[in-house]
Amino acid sequence: xxxxxxxxxLWLMGILGLGSSTxxxxxxxxGVWWLPRNVSNFGHEIDFIFYVILxxxxxxxxxxxxxxxxxxxxxxxxxxxxxxHSHGNNTLEIVWTTIPVFIFLALAIYGNExxxxxxxETPPTDALQVAIVGExxxxxxxxPGPDGKLAKMDSQKISKENxxxxxxxDPDGKDDFTTYNDMVVPVGKAVRLHLSSKDVIHxxxxxxxxxxxxxxxxxxxxxxxxxxxxxxxxxxxxxQLCGQGHYKMFGKLGVVTQEEYDSxxxxxxxxxxxxxxxxxxxxxxxxxx
Amino acid sequence: MSTAALSHADTHGHHEHHExxxxxxxxxxxxxxxxGLQYLFSSLLFLFIGGGLALLLRWQLAFPSTQVMPDxxxxxxxxxxxxxxxxxxxxxxxxxxxxxxxxxxxxxxxxFGNYLIPLKIGCGDMxxxxxxxxxxxxxxxxxxxxxxxxxxxxxxxxxxxxxxAPLSSVAAYNGTKIGQTLWAAGIFINGLASIMGAFNYITxxxxxxxxxxxxxxxxxxxxxxxxxxxxxxxAIPVLSAAGAMLILxxxxxxxxxxxxxxxxxxxxxxxxWFFGHPEVYILILPAMGMVSDILSVNSRxxxxxxxxxxxxxxxxxxxxxxxxxxxxxxxxxxxxLSAAFGVSTMVIAVPSAIKTFNWLGxxxxxxxxxxxxxxxxxxxxxxxxxxGFSGIFMASTPVNIFVHHTYFIVAHFxxxxxxxxxxxxxxxxxxxxxxxFGRLMNExxxxxxxxxxxxxFNLCFFPMHNVxxxxxxxRIADPTVYEHLRALQPINQFITxxxxxxxxxxxxxxxxxxxSLRHGQPAGQNPWEATTLEWTVGSPPGHGNFAVTPTVYxxxxxxxxxxxxxxxxxxxxxxxxxxxSGLPSRLRxxxxx
Numbered sequence: 001x002x003x004x005x006x007x008x009x010l011w012l013m014g015i016l017g018l019g020s021s022t023x024x025x026x027x028x029x030x031g032v033w034w035l036p037r038n039v040s041n042f043g044h045e046i047d048f049i050f051y052v053i054l055x056x057x058x059x060x061x062x063x064x065x066x067x068x069x070x071x072x073x074x075x076x077x078x079x080x081x082x083x084x085h086s087h088g089n090n091t092l093e094i095v096w097t098t099i100p101v102f103i104f105l106a107l108a109i110y111g112n113e114x115x116x117x118x119x120x121e122t123p124p125t126d127a128l129q130v131a132i133v134g135e136x137x138x139x140x141x142x143x144p145g146p147d148g149k150l151a152k153m154d155s156q157k158i159s160k161e162n163x164x165x166x167x168x169x170d171p172d173g174k175d176d177f178t179t180y181n182d183m184v185v186p187v188g189k190a191v192r193l194h195l196s197s198k199d200v201i202h203x204x205x206x207x208x209x210x211x212x213x214x215x216x217x218x219x220x221x222x223x224x225x226x227x228x229x230x231x232x233x234x235x236x237x238x239x240q241l242c243g244q245g246h247y248k249m250f251g252k253l254g255v256v257t258q259e260e261y262d263s264x265x266x267x268x269x270x271x272x273x274x275x276x277x278x279x280x281x282x283x284x285x286x287x288x289x
Numbered sequence: 290m291s292t293a294a295l296s297h298a299d300t301h302g303h304h305e306h307h308e309x310x311x312x313x314x315x316x317x318x319x320x321x322x323x324x325g326l327q328y329l330f331s332s333l334l335f336l337f338i339g340g341g342l343a344l345l346l347r348w349q350l351a352f353p354s355t356q357v358m359p360d361x362x363x364x365x366x367x368x369x370x371x372x373x374x375x376x377x378x379x380x381x382x383x384x385x386x387x388x389x390x391x392x393x394x395x396x397x398x399x400x401f402g403n404y405l406i407p408l409k410i411g412c413g414d415m416x417x418x419x420x421x422x423x424x425x426x427x428x429x430x431x432x433x434x435x436x437x438x439x440x441x442x443x444x445x446x447x448x449x450x451x452x453x454a455p456l457s458s459v460a461a462y463n464g465t466k467i468g469q470t471l472w473a474a475g476i477f478i479n480g481l482a483s484i485m486g487a488f489n490y491i492t493x494x495x496x497x498x499x500x501x502x503x504x505x506x507x508x509x510x511x512x513x514x515x516x517x518x519x520x521x522x523x524a525i526p527v528l529s530a531a532g533a534m535l536i537l538x539x540x541x542x543x544x545x546x547x548x549x550x551x552x553x554x555x556x557x558x559x560x561x562w563f564f565g566h567p568e569v570y571i572l573i574l575p576a577m578g579m580v581s582d583i584l585s586v587n588s589r590x591x592x593x594x595x596x597x598x599x600x601x602x603x604x605x606x607x608x609x610x611x612x613x614x615x616x617x618x619x620x621x622x623x624x625x626l627s628a629a630f631g632v633s634t635m636v637i638a639v640p641s642a643i644k645t646f647n648w649l650g651x652x653x654x655x656x657x658x659x660x661x662x663x664x665x666x667x668x669x670x671x672x673x674x675x676x677g678f679s680g681i682f683m684a685s686t687p688v689n690i691f692v693h694h695t696y697f698i699v700a701h702f703x704x705x706x707x708x709x710x711x712x713x714x715x716x717x718x719x720x721x722x723x724x725x726f727g728r729l730m731n732e733x734x735x736x737x738x739x740x741x742x743x744x745x746f747n748l749c750f751f752p753m754h755n756v757x758x759x760x761x762x763x764r765i766a767d768p769t770v771y772e773h774l775r776a777l778q779p780i781n782q783f784i785t786x787x788x789x790x791x792x793x794x795x796x797x798x799x800x801x802x803x804x805s806l807r808h809g810q811p812a813g814q815n816p817w818e819a820t821t822l823e824w825t826v827g828s829p830p831g832h833g834n835f836a837v838t839p840t841v842y843x844x845x846x847x848x849x850x851x852x853x854x855x856x857x858x859x860x861x862x863x864x865x866x867x868x869x870s871g872l873p874s875r876l877r878x879x880x881x882x
Contacts, residue, residue: 024772025771025772025773026772026773027772027773027775027776028759028773028776029776032759032776032777032779032780033752033755033759033780034755034758034759035758035759036759036760036773042687042690043691045687046687046688046690046691049685049687049688050682050688050691053681053682053685053688054682056681057678057681057682060678061674061675061678064645064649064674065671065674067649068649068652068667068670068671071649071652071653071655071657072652072657072667075588075652075653075654075655075656075657076656076657076659077589077656077657077658077659078656081656082589082656082849082856083588083589083590083654083655083656083848083849083856084590084653084654084655084849085590085591085848085849085850085851086590086591086593086654087591087592087593087594087595087846088591088592088593088594088595088596088597088647088650089593089594089650092594092646092650093594093597093643093647096642096643096646097597097639097642097643100638100639100642100643101636101639104635104636104638104639104681105632105635105636107635107681107684107685108631108632108634108635108636108684108685109632111631111685111686111687111688112628112631112632112686114686114687115624115627115628115631115686115687116628118687118690119624119627120624120625136462155548199455199459199462200453200455200456200459200462201453201455201456201554203619203694205694205762207691207695207759207760207773208760208773210690210691211690211691212619212690212691212693212694213619213621213690214619214620214621215621216548216554216555216620216621217455217548217549217554218548218549218552218553218554219548219621221621223624234773235771235772235773237762237771238762239693239694239695239762239763240453240694241378241448241449241453241456241764242456243378243448243456243462243463243464244374244375244378244447244464245374246374246378246764246765246766247355247374247377247765247766247767247770248355248767248770250770250771
């Protein structure tokens with residue numbers, strides 16, 4: 001009973017927005033009904049298009065519902081008042097076909113311009129390269145060492161023993177280091193991802209980056225990149241159903257200053273040539289029932 | 290009966306069948322009306338099974354059995370311990386599968402398609418009555434096979450109704466080899482039933498229309514079912530092929546989709562969505578057609594822009610086959626291809642906009658009745674508008690990068706499928722119930738049911754937009770393990786409470802439905818004063834439908850015609866001798882006999 005009371009109390013606190021933050025990631029205390037804050041470069045453009053569509057559809061919705069309610073009230077059945085006999089109006093049909101065509105095409109063209117900018121332009125050459133390989137149910141990450149170069153990944157070589165599918169003799173990989181469920185990126189620096197998976201499809205999803213990308217086994221996607229513009233502690237979540245433990249496949253994602261990043265990276269030992277990651281592949285923060 | 294059957298056989302010259310009696314009638318009758326009712330009753334049963342699954346999964350989201358309390362205790366006092374993560378995955382997989390393949394498709398296409406097509410085009414039965422009956426039993430078998438998954442080792446399929454490979458195709462990854470195989474087998478068999486139904490509908494509509502029933506005199510419900518049948522015929526075989534490949538991968542080592550053995554995970558997605566997107570229109574087109582009819586009858590006005598409505602549906606049917614890639618913007622398929630699918634997706638929004646404007650035009654200047662069928666039909670239009678608008682966000686490729694696979698899409702497709710198809714289903718049931726059973730459903734109970742459903746539907750599904758924008762992923766068994774989602778938990782609990790209220794409101798519908806079978810007010814032949822052919826015969830119509838094959842003299846929507854003593858003119862009413870029919874000669878009826 002006391003647990004029930006506490007639960008209801010927590011629930012009420014949630015409603016009133018009084019929740020307290022004790023964990024790793026930011027817990028929003030205000031604005032829970034709306035978008036989380038955005039810290040990535042492309043997020044601003046995505047939010048902009050989002051608001052354009054929101055205003056467009058919002059105004060249209062008000063008009064459509066307004067007209068509908070007006071008609072329902074005005075033309076409700078009354079004794080002795082008949083309906084107008086009309087089979088339609090071709091001019092109106094042309095008008096309400098043409099206008100949506102132009103609006104929707106404009107949205108598609110503008111959206112695709114943004115899409116091309118985000119996904120099809122070559123990422124900056126000075127970007128920090130990070131390899132991420134999903135597995136049931138966690139994230140293998142590989143960072144370049146002091147040489148700034150990541151070993152080349154070959155999706156055909158990805159295996160249990162070689163999660164990143166690298167060539168053991170690759171000199172670029174000698175000083176790479178790996179982490180498990182722990183991602184850190186320096187603020188203000190472009191980050192280019194090399195995404196793949198060991199087993200099933202996973203996805204890289206960070207709402208504060210406005211970023212989602214499936215990670216398909218057998219392929220390495222390297223077109224996703226982003227640049228952050230504020231520090232913060234977030235969670236990296238898998239957002240493609242990947243099996244029984246899907247719901248707790250998440251990792252820490254810290255956006256820190258360059259200095260903090262450098263000292264974090266310095267503490268990491270280079271990865272053995274092909275061995276699997278050292279840290280335990282378990283999400284210890286959650287009891288597994 | 291024998292005279293009716295004789296004249297009927299003389300007119301159409303197709304193989305004659307006799308009316309079965311008693312319990313045999315409901316098991317082996319090949320009468321399209323009985324088959325329609327078999328579909329209706331079975332899918333209403335499945336509706337409550339699917340709804341029950343939904344409530345269980347909503348309960349888990351509000352009070353997760355996986356949750357860790359701040360003090361380290363596991364679970365919370367309200368959680369249901371038997372909902373473990375794997376069972377949760379099976380719950381949402383089977384909820385969607387049941388609702389799509391065993392509820393919305395069979396109600397709109399199976400029940401109303403079968404019941405209404407012959408009655409509305411003026412013939413005695415479907416072109417292939419025996420195949421029609423076979424299609425029902427095959428469909429029922431498919432449903433039982435899919436649900437049997439809950440009772441096998443490993444449990445029911447748990448990789449989502451989309452069953453993305455290689456999760457679905459490699460037993461070691463999903464842990465539900467038997468359940469997933471049963472799911473795929475069920476999908477394959479379900480497809481056979483759809484294909485049998487589809488060519489039956491097409492053949493019937495093309496060949497068996499009554500004299501004078503030109504294509505452009507057909508009610509929009511028939512047009513919608515006609516176009517839907519083509520979509521079924523072209524899309525379903527692709528799903529069946531994918532399902533067969535999935536069975537082979539799971540059980541016979543073929544590796545079509547397993548990249549570790551040279552297969553292609555994206556191949557599944559292309560096959561699935563090539564079916565999956567036309568499927569979306571299969572689920573909504575019949576609803577659009579029936580709602581158009583109900584709006585017209587209850588506004589006492591012709592459908593505004595009848596031909597525009599037909600062309601819009603044809604456009605939706607055609608374009609529906611070139612937009613499947615919008616489900617895959619962020620799957621990693623070719624990026625230019627994504628952009629191209631983005632354009633076609635925006636274009637397909639146009640015919641939906643046209644239909645919405647025409648629905649508004651239909652009620653403009655009407656004499657609008659407020660019966661339950663009409664309330665549900667108008668709710669369909671309003672909810673479809675919201676569902677359509679949220680679709681525009683996801684059609685925009687950049688916004689999709691953010692909202693893909695969040696609760697925003699869950700809100701979107703429930704606004705289309707529940708707000709659209711299910712409200713249309715209720716409208717159609719309230720509207721054609723008197724034709725099916727000879728009695729009206731209770732209007733007061735109907736209105737209470739409508740009001741509660743409408744309110745709780747919106748309270749349940751609208752906040753899902755918000756939690757989706759807040760970053761909540763779909764298909765996670767416990768949102769509270771995510772720190773960034775913890776603040777959203779009260780909204781999740783609110784949604785669950787609304788869902789439970791929504792579910793329990795349906796008991797009123799069920800009570801009304803079964804009570805009215807015996808105690809409803811007798812309906813008579815044409816209680817709504819509608820013009821189409823099904824209202825020219827008794828309620829329920831006898832075996833063979835029409836004692837004499839009707840001759841059609843006018844379009845389906847002659848309401849409030851100036852100078853006519855009544856505000857509706859039946860399609861069978863000949864033009865007055867002193868008045869020309871006002872139609873071009875090619876549309877004038879062939880004289881009967």
